[in-house]
Amino acid sequence: MPGTRIGEKALTCLLYLSALIIIGILLAIVGYIVYKGLAMINLDFIMQAPRRAGKEGGISSTIVGTLYLTVLSLAIAAPLGVGTAIHLEEYAQKESYFAYLVTLTAETLAAIPSIIYGLFGFVFFVIYLKLGWSIWSGSLTLAIMVWPTITRTAQEAILSVPREYRENSLALGASKWQTIRKIVIPAAIPGIVTGMILALGRAIGETAAVLLTAGTSLGMPLSPADPARSMSVHLYMLAMEGLSMERAFGTAFLIIILLLFINYLANRSMSLLSHNGG
Amino acid sequence: MNGIIEGKITAVKQHNNREEKSQILQAKAGRWERILVILRKSKARFIPEILVEKLLMLSAVVSIMALLLISVFIFSRGVPLIASVGLGDFLFSLEWKPIQGKFGIGAMFVGSLLLTSASLAWAVPLGLLTAIFMAEIAPPPVGRIMTRMVSLLAGIPSVVYGFFGLVIIVPLIRNYLGGTGMSVLAGAIILGIMILPTIINISRDAIQAVPLVYKESSLALGASHYQTIGRLILPAASSGIITAVVLAMGRAIGETMAVVMVTGNAAIIPDSLLAPLRTMTSNIVLEMGYAAGDHQAALFATGAILFIFILLLNLLLNFIRRAGKRYAGN
Structure with missing residues (x-):
């Protein structure tokens, strides 16, 4: 039937077109920000402290703030997340109520929007625990946010370790924990690392939760008890208050480059996993 | 001695x-x-x-x-x-005047729902078509490149999307369609882009999870590739596709920074696509900085409503997943 032929050709065109639109959107966003932001980037922009609320100067303190927040939140969330994953995959009974509860919790935590985390972090860490607007409050809030990402990726990585590895190790007389520590974790490490890298990316980009918990201070944060402004919060403030569009582009550029790099790292460690596990 | x-x-x-x-x-x-x-x-x-x-x-x-x-x-x-x-007044009253102690989030409630539906309206068809392309049509190398690109799109933080909307989409709307540009339309475009990766990834996985035997049998019976996709693969993947849409809905309703930056944030129900609107999430982030007392409590209450929404969506997801499993089991 020639009619369906033409219809199928049109459908194929439509499918190709939609894929092209997706690629176009990505290239437009990344390309435009790189194009406009690149002009702003120099050593002064990265190394100098912001002046006059960010209208002048660089963004050094926000880079330090971002580093502080992401590293600290990862340091808190990684042991918890990986620990939960090991517990779920290696120790918990698969059909037990507890395992179901933990999985449900991870799903729910992953679905909660960042603004709710921000509200919670504000009322619990900032006010109730009296940590104030500080890197501690921000990192602890971020840690809860990225915890499901780390757990889920680590779970998948542990699950992908062949059963024979464990059986051989146990048969050689190793205990369960020895088997996990010496056999399972090393085999699953690329996946676990990928999860942490993804969590890092999420923590760098997070704005709403950080805004409500770490504050917007532009001072250079020295200790984790200091308030701090992250790069993403800085971008928001610059753009919303129309302080300096050039500096906003520069900040957006740095965030995008950082995330592209993180995405590359995640892909690399993922490919390590598939070589290893295959 | x-x-x-x-x-x-x-x-x-x-x-x-x-x-x-x-x-x-x-x-x-x-x-x-x-x-x-x-x-x-x-x-x-x-x-x-x-x-x-x-x-x-x-x-x-x-x-x-x-x-x-x-x-x-x-x-x-x-x-x-x-x-x-009172729950009814809080949810449906259009008067949000914190200084006078009038707390009605009706406009924001409608705003959130409106913006979410508007972004889903274009992102779901586009995302689904792209997912079909990636799973069924694209040659493997193209599929791999697309996967990379979608994961990049997913990795861009919401504040960067908002910034892009502010400097590109908003001026475009202002120049070609009129108004200030800070509008429902700008929000729907940006929010739609943001939920595309969720829709694409999850529905692609669902399509790829359909057993190859189904497809081969259908093709062997003389059905064309598109007939197979339309009559067999998509129905078989439907629970996964619905999951994708519900997840995207959750993400859209909870999204904050991008929406705040492009929608103008007036606390009124918009009368056109070019009018501004305020969502529940925007309401929280805009006023949290200076709110105190009852005003702050009202913002937490807005958060509580949002939270209930997300929990309900999650419940729905679990239900869909279970129904999907039963379907697959039969």
């Missing part, structure tokens, strides 16, 4: 004493060593094993505690205000 003998005797006694002592010590040491050996043996096999197991379990418990704390703190701050205003 006596002195000498006594001295010798004491010397001998001391010597004996010393020997005795060292014997005792040795015996003790032996006992300790034996205990140590036992300990070390059991240490490797027993004590840390249980300790480790408990520690790992603790990390899982911490996460449950975190979720409980989040629920308790959000609701305990927000619910009293909802109770005093």
